[in-house]
Amino acid sequence: MGTVDCVVVGAGPAGLAASAALAAEGVEHVVLERGRVGESWRAHRWDSFRLNTPGSMNRLLGPLPDDEYTGRQDVVRRLDDVAGRCPVRAAVDVTGIAAHDGSLTLTTSDGPVHARSVVVATGAENVPRLPPVAHTVPRRIHQETGASYRNPGALPDGAVLVVGSGQTGAQIVEDLHAAGRRVLLSASPVGRLPTPYRGRPMIEWLREAGFFDQRPEDLPDRAMTRMPNPLLPPGGDHDLDLRRLAVDGVELVGRVTGASDGRLHVDRSVGDSVAFAEAFAERARSMADRAIERLGLDVAPAEPEEPIDHPVRDVDELDLRAEGITSVVWCTGMGGSHDWLPDDLLDGGVPRHSSGRSPLAGLWFVGLRWMVRRCSSNLVGMPGDAAATATAVSAHLAGRR
Numbered sequence: 057m058g059t060v061d062c063v064v065v066g067a068g069p070a071g072l073a074a075s076a077a078l079a080a081e082g083v084e085h086v087v088l089e090r091g092r093v094g095e096s097w098r099a100h101r102w103d104s105f106r107l108n109t110p111g112s113m114n115r116l117l118g119p120l121p122d123d124e125y126t127g128r129q130d131v132v133r134r135l136d137d138v139a140g141r142c143p144v145r146a147a148v149d150v151t152g153i154a155a156h157d158g159s160l161t162l163t164t165s166d167g168p169v170h171a172r173s174v175v176v177a178t179g180a181e182n183v184p185r186l187p188p189v190a191h192t193v194p195r196r197i198h199q200e201t202g203a204s205y206r207n208p209g210a211l212p213d214g215a216v217l218v219v220g221s222g223q224t225g226a227q228i229v230e231d232l233h234a235a236g237r238r239v240l241l242s243a244s245p246v247g248r249l250p251t252p253y254r255g256r257p258m259i260e261w262l263r264e265a266g267f268f269d270q271r272p273e274d275l276p277d278r279a280m281t282r283m284p285n286p287l288l289p290p291g292g293d294h295d296l297d298l299r300r301l302a303v304d305g306v307e308l309v310g311r312v313t314g315a316s317d318g319r320l321h322v323d324r325s326v327g328d329s330v331a332f333a334e335a336f337a338e339r340a341r342s343m344a345d346r347a348i349e350r351l352g353l354d355v356a357p358a359e360p361e362e363p364i365d366h367p368v369r370d371v372d373e374l375d376l377r378a379e380g381i382t383s384v385v386w387c388t389g390m391g392g393s394h395d396w397l398p399d400d401l402l403d404g405g406v407p408r409h410s411s412g413r414s415p416l417a418g419l420w421f422v423g424l425r426w427m428v429r430r431c432s433s434n435l436v437g438m439p440g441d442a443a444a445t446a447t448a449v450s451a452h453l454a455g456r457r
Contacts, residue, residue, distance in 0.1 A: 059170040060086055061453055063162060064177055067093045067144045070423025071177035072135065073116055073438040075142040077446035078175075083453065087142055088164065090149035094135035096182040100203035101128040104231050106290035108223065109259065113436040125290040150178075151396050153419070158456070160418055172456060173418040173449045176397070176407070180424045180433045181390035190386055192315040197376060202228060202387040208235035214382030215240060217320070217374070219312050221329065222246050222284040225387030226296040230289075233306055240307040240374070240381065242322060243298055243329040247286030247336030250295050253344055255356040257292025261344035264351060268431035281426040284389075286336055295337075298330050299366035308368045320374045327368065392424070412445055418452060420445045 064074050067089035078085045092098060105128040111120030117134040120126065126134070145166075152163035153174065162169040184201035193199060198212050202224035208216075208231060215238040218229050222244065232239045251258035262268065272278050287296040302308045308330075314321040341358065348355055374381065394407055401408055401416055408414065411428050412421045422442050423433055431437030 059159060059172065060084055061171070062086075062173045062175060062449055063088060063160075063169060063171040064175045065150050065162070066177035066179060066423075067139055067142070067146070068096055068177065068179055068423070069094070069116055069135065069435055070179070070433075070438050070442070071175075072138045072142055073442035074175045074177050074422050074445060075144075076138070077439070077442040078449065079142070080443070081446045081450040083446065083450055085143065086169075087139075087144040088148040088150055088162075088169070089144055089146045090165075092146055093139040093144060094132050096179055097128060097132050097135060100182060102205050102228065102231065103128070103207045105227070107131065107435070108288040108290050109434065109436060110257070110292065113259075113263070113434075116435045116439050123292075125292075153397065153416075155416060155418075160416075171418075173420070173452055175420045175422055175445060175449065176394075176414075177422045178393045180392045183391045183393050184386070185389040185391055186386055187312070187388055189312055189315050189320070190384075193320070193384060194318050194376065197381065198383040200383065200385045202385065203390070205385050208232050208237050211237075211383040214238075215380045216383045216385060217242065217376075217381050218385045218387060220244055220387035220389070221298060222387060222389070223287055224390075225385075226287055226301075227289070228385055228387060229301060229306055230296070233301070233304065238307075238380070239305075240309055240369075240379070241298075241301065242310065242312050243308050243326050244284070244311055245325075245329045245332035246284045247340070248295055248297055248333035249286050249288055249340050250297075250337045250361065251289070251292050253341060254348065254358055258295070258340060258344065259288055259292060261347055262340065265343045265347035267343060268429065268434070268436060270430045271428065272426050286340070287333075297364075298333055299364040302366040302368060303364060308366075309371060309374065318376050320376065322372060322374060324370055324372060326370070330366070330368070412441060413448065420449065 062083050062085035064071050064087040067087050075087050106125045111124040112122040149165040150162050154161050160171050160174050184203045216232050217240045218225050219242040229241050249258045272281050289296045308326050310323040310325045312320050313323050407421050409421050422445050425433045428441050432441050
């Protein structure tokens, strides 16, 4: 391969969106993918996984019913369809990048590739983060991450402890509980989105309110960009409410802080996690109310939520054997696969950039969390960010010429 105008690294949704946008700009390019198209969606999603955004927000995947919450296998099939219209080269692993004579040279498993520009779309959340305590759990305990969990039947008989109540953890808890498993949930502070609300799924009101278009500079504290996304269940017909999970039989405990002698130490923060979720829920309702008022819509009035008397286990340790816990599923966050980039392009393992533009001339990112907007790492936001990036790439190439 000679020098190409642009190389896109990664053939997931962000990379395919970038490819389509570059094609629309008339930019010659190739997409390099180390595995298969949509590899993370094939390998890192559980069997019952469904998108938590409706079809109206997932046009990147092609035509979808507005209210469809697409399942994992259909997402993969649709990504394959999109990739069929893109210049994808699969099974090419990119392991390094360096500036050379005014161009960028990629080190790959297929030899060096020279490019006048590069768009990195290797994913923002596809590498599980494991806390150190995971390595001190007794060997007899079966351990999975949110990325490796598949279904309840793949776990040994016995109780399951799910650590982390973000999007992945909460949905896996529902999956396990629906299968009749005894589930303990180590809860963490994550916002709750009450849904449905005033006759529609809350996500529709938030979209009207501009929630997904918020930019980092719009936030009162940029540290908020590091918080987990608020819980959005697939379907829009119920919310992921820690209190209701507890009433239904899921046992809520605090955050895991350590391990010794077959016991996991937990703090007594579960009440604070529930309070955090409810405070966020109130802010979400207010945001929806303002959007409804601004649009002048005649919709159902808001109905106050009834208090839910929910049990919690206010304990400071869990004896794994006494509790009958045979499996732990760690849902403690995900990072991006950017370790192949030079250290000077990273800040704590996260790419340095300004709205997706790297400090290295000719290098851009797409698909990062909060890259431009709240939705930059979601299917709804990737096409817009990719279009802006493709325009910038085209201008860069024109300047070189």
